[in-house]
Amino acid sequence: MRDKEQPKRPNRPKLSLHVPEPSFRPGDTPDFSSLEIPDAGSVPKPDLTASPAETEPLAKTLVRVLDDDGKAVGPWDPKLDADTLRKILRDMVLVRIFDDRMYRAQRQGKTSFYMKCTGEEAIAITTAAALDRDDMNFPTYRQQGLLIARGYPLVEMMCQIYSNKGDKLQGRQLPIMYSDKAHGFFTISGNLGTQFPQAVGWAMASAIKGDSRIAVGWIGDGATAEGDFHAGMTFASVYNAPAVLCVVNNQWAISSFSGIAGAEKATFAQRATGYGIPGLRVDGNDVLAVYSAVRWAADRARSNLGATLIEFFTYRAEGHSTSDDPSGYRPASEAKAWPLGDPIERLKAHLIALGEWDDERHEAVRAECDAQVRSAQKEAEKLGILPEQGRDNVESMFDDVYAEVPWNLAEQRDQAVAEGRD
Amino acid sequence: MRDKEQPKRPNRPKLSLHVPEPSFRPGDTPDFSSLEIPDAGSVPKPDLTASPAETEPLAKTLVRVLDDDGKAVGPWDPKLDADTLRKILRDMVLVRIFDDRMYRAQRQGKTSFYMKCTGEEAIAITTAAALDRDDMNFPTYRQQGLLIARGYPLVEMMCQIYSNKGDKLQGRQLPIMYSDKAHGFFTISGNLGTQFPQAVGWAMASAIKGDSRIAVGWIGDGATAEGDFHAGMTFASVYNAPAVLCVVNNQWAISSFSGIAGAEKATFAQRATGYGIPGLRVDGNDVLAVYSAVRWAADRARSNLGATLIEFFTYRAEGHSTSDDPSGYRPASEAKAWPLGDPIERLKAHLIALGEWDDERHEAVRAECDAQVRSAQKEAEKLGILPEQGRDNVESMFDDVYAEVPWNLAEQRDQAVAEGRD
């Protein structure tokens, strides 16, 4: 007898499976008016030495600094100088333009794949600003802003995207899977979540060596469901690892909304509670809030107070990647309707409110960034675009599997070179 | 340049790795006087429909019913009748005697391995009492009490332990890795943690089919660190699975104490918070508290209110298994010093306090159980002990890899049979 054929009990309620459903699907008019958004400045800022339990309320709310008038308010205001803010603003503009150009390059057949971070620029860029230059990131594919903020050359990025002769990764990685040690940017993995506990391992190593540098682990809302998230949290908790652990909750994981990762029942920041580490939930489109939260977490880590989990609440304004068309699973107008706005516009408004910015200067920066991206693109394309690659240097394909090429790879290399490719 | 050779910053504090250490090591005198134990009856009992957030305090405390005088007090008192309590008491006595005999059988060379649940008997046995007979368990190797409480024949268990001719698992599993569908006991895995999300899958299936039966997932404190724990919690949260998820925190995982699984910073019940499901922390040596908590969680699950995580706080009074000698890593006297006592003694005291029990009856039950175990053992040993096994029926080794034996296994079977064993 199969289990399910056992007699049912009519005096018991029938169980049913709950399958989370996002608020809006194609055809619906998105309306976020019921979304609870705490006022900017309304959330208290605890001492660095506060116990994780004291910080629990911060995991259920939203740390916000910029109010609707572009003013910075409340205890989380990091009181940054205007130059720093302008640098962040410029970096955000630059990333957005970069994303647009590279997206287009993919559409033009110049490469195989691209992923934008549109709408989420504040998170990586501001984090880079709040960290020390030699802190180490273990990013996902949506933290290109870290590289740009740390001054990694655009041409290098583009060469990677084109897998061309200038690509230091020698055409071995999918576009945007950057790696750069000198910029504290660990090699991006195509496998979701793996980098999160790796960051904790790096932080443990830093602690073992009595170093002062910290590690930053990154993960998306969807990928928090992976076992690696739990591994990272557990090891961070047990060894008090000096790490800042960032969940970028852009509410979507390809076509699945964050409810499929558990967001209906608790915030991602709340996951921290069960590990006895503080969890902060932060408006990811508010540069000042992001800065302040990262700084708070980094300072804790540096003071041997252990890891902090930060949930950056944001919205993935465009498709998941060039392989995705989001209009198949959510209203096309949803991004526009998203109430926490655009991080660039919000910082711009703040700088204008401070009297430190205006539309003309903004437009000038935009034009400057545009020119910078175009010129980088020209330079990169001189070194080739993807469709022309993979013909030369076929023997390089067999390097770096090991430090030294073993006999089997040496034989295969000879064969590949003799044969040529199709 | 290796990363670690980068210049250190003397103005920063030196980071250091924290490695948790149990309170006592061999040579120390265990002293649990600083352990905070809430008074029995002091913890409120929320409505079934209480939100998970409301239940958060229950994850940080300890639900207790039996007070120091053996009285049942407070809102969690399940008010069980004396017959039920006597049945639980007897089952606990029986499991303990069973464990002792089988441990000895291993020492006598009659089998390869054994694992006791000494000190933790209340948890599985009382859970079985609180569940419906057709609810489904996904146990670990320390829930033999579930089988005994549901009346699974001792001889069957012993035949499995001896891998003998009566073993329905045909000698294929390590001793104590029982499986019995009819008793709602899913096949125990040697791989820690795997059963925990499987329980959630069974619960999802029950919900998909509109059934009314629920699943119970089991895991040890040490194994909560596995990714499977997170998988189970995530799927349970997302789909509102009708499951009771039990962490048996006996404070040890072979030689590692629960701090290596994160217990220094938060309780295991608190892990529930981040998934938006209620977490209860329960005195696992208090039969009444265990019963009440399981009932509460089961009732929630049956009412389509989703899963509950229960941490049973207990103490592994003996070695991890026959392969382990705990005096190498903790004081031999620790078990005796453990303040939450012995579940059998505590229930016995309660029944005596109720006027429903006395030492003579207890001794009679003990003797009866002892006789029952001895007679079962005799019967089982008639069917063989391990050292005599594995000679006959060699061809059976090739069955059940698949529903039908494919050609390669048929060939191997022929070879094995022709060859005979060494």
Add this chain to the structure above:
Amino acid sequence: MPVMNMIQALNSAHRVAMERDPDVVVYGEDTGYFGGVFRVTEGLQKQFGKERSFDAPINEGGIVATAVGMAAYGLKPVIEIQFADYIYPGYDQIVSEVAKIRYRTAGEWSMPMVIRSPYGGGIFGGQTHSQSPESLFTHIAGLKTVIPSTPHDAKGLLIAAIEDPDPVIFFEPKRIYNGPFDGHHDKPVKPWSKHPASEVPEGHYTVPIGKAAVVREGNALTVLAYGTMVHVALAAVEERGIDAEVIDLRTLVPLDIEAIEQSVKKTGRCLVVHEAPRTSGFGAELVTLVQERCFYHLEAPVERVTGWDTPYPHAYEWAYFPGPKRMKTALEKVMAD
């Protein structure tokens, strides 16, 4: 008869199975509302409801583990791992649980389920959208491993897999979802509609698990292939004008050893091809079986054409992928030896 590409055929297999058996449930990352990133499960949620077709959290281990629980309950889960490259987080549940439960319970519990996953290269997917991990499953007793190479077989094999009492790893060669790619990446891709195996019956039928197909008869040598490589091999044989017998294995475990033996004993020569890296690839098992069983018939060493022993390098797609040139060199070598 309807003409389908492989995606449509697989979709149709799901529908047929779900219509016939209310215990079939389908889930995976993005498989619900949207119908999967390759759209294989498109429309199932609409037709069968959210309880039988839904999105799963991004936790491959959890997807497999819950399927174990469902199979234990009595359902027949058909789960999708979005790319075979992402199956590893689920590997423990597959190897330690799915594969062993029937055995360790002496048949008390069985694990009828299908674990579907697009695999293989040829799409510029880089290291993590190109892998061919089949030999990591063929080594695991208790699993069956199936790989179709046409729409017709895809549907028939998937239905057979769903109806099979044992767990089936079902790898779908994503490069040929939309057309029978023969390795000539510079030429336009032919659509399936031009291929006879795109004629796919609307309703229920099965292609038996464990049976290979001789897709081209010949006497000079035997080519053993599966997935995309069936089409590459066929093209290379034709172009080189060799009287080769090409066998599409379709099932790796249990293997159709008779078909292989029969052919190699006839031809006396054998070439084994796959996309996966060479060392410990499934080709090694094939070569070994052939030399164990046909040793005295062999006129030349059995050759392997495989992916290289490196990760899959993005830009070097066509230097990595075992294409027509490499196939032809190998064919010549086996014939010359």
Add this chain to the structure above:
Amino acid sequence: MPVMNMIQALNSAHRVAMERDPDVVVYGEDTGYFGGVFRVTEGLQKQFGKERSFDAPINEGGIVATAVGMAAYGLKPVIEIQFADYIYPGYDQIVSEVAKIRYRTAGEWSMPMVIRSPYGGGIFGGQTHSQSPESLFTHIAGLKTVIPSTPHDAKGLLIAAIEDPDPVIFFEPKRIYNGPFDGHHDKPVKPWSKHPASEVPEGHYTVPIGKAAVVREGNALTVLAYGTMVHVALAAVEERGIDAEVIDLRTLVPLDIEAIEQSVKKTGRCLVVHEAPRTSGFGAELVTLVQERCFYHLEAPVERVTGWDTPYPHAYEWAYFPGPKRMKTALEKVMAD
């Protein structure tokens, strides 16, 4: 020279490596205070402190992942997976990360680490304390796989592995931790002290990775073995009185192909043995390489003696384990063919 069993030799290797290089850190489940369930890491915490030798949470994926982070930082983690049967939860991190990071970063980052794990059967450990999963690693480009068979080699190979710039999977045949078990389970086990390879230098030395050892010279046939099976093979050859050459591979990847070719070309016959299940076991790769490279020297099919294609059945330990009887039957077969 000191006499050590394999556990002592491995312990000594750790000490030597940790003394020489402050970047070597050692962790795993129960490896810290207690020194591991097989006591291989005993005393390391006391000697080197808790920051260099500690207990890890029960999360094999996390153990490997944190080792990746540590290696990225510049440390050299030596991690223990308590039993090879429990390596699967760490398989994704090993396959997708450890193995591929040097390649995908074109050498910017490397992953020097050792993943140690007791493996193999013969101890009545049932399905989950007996497995031999080596071929699941030999298929993964970027990993080296090492298996010692004596205390002397164990120490020298482990030090070499720790000093190696690449990640090494280091499987320890637990059946021979305490003595060179030859498959005769009914006879008393000889201790290592009676075996010459138990003479182990106190200090630093290495046994090179990638080099096999001819442990018995002969002309009639070549036996390829590793781990416990080296001793079983040697005993069977002696007992059967065959003039066999027995090669202890010691490293599976990179394989000492020269030693193999040289021997098989000399003997013309070959037997491959391992404990792991047959289908897609590492034996398949060995047989394939031999037939690819020595085809015209072979006088008989290469034979395999392996575990069966089933999970490891507890009570049937000695019917599953490839012991003397099965070895002798196979030896006779290869010689007769």
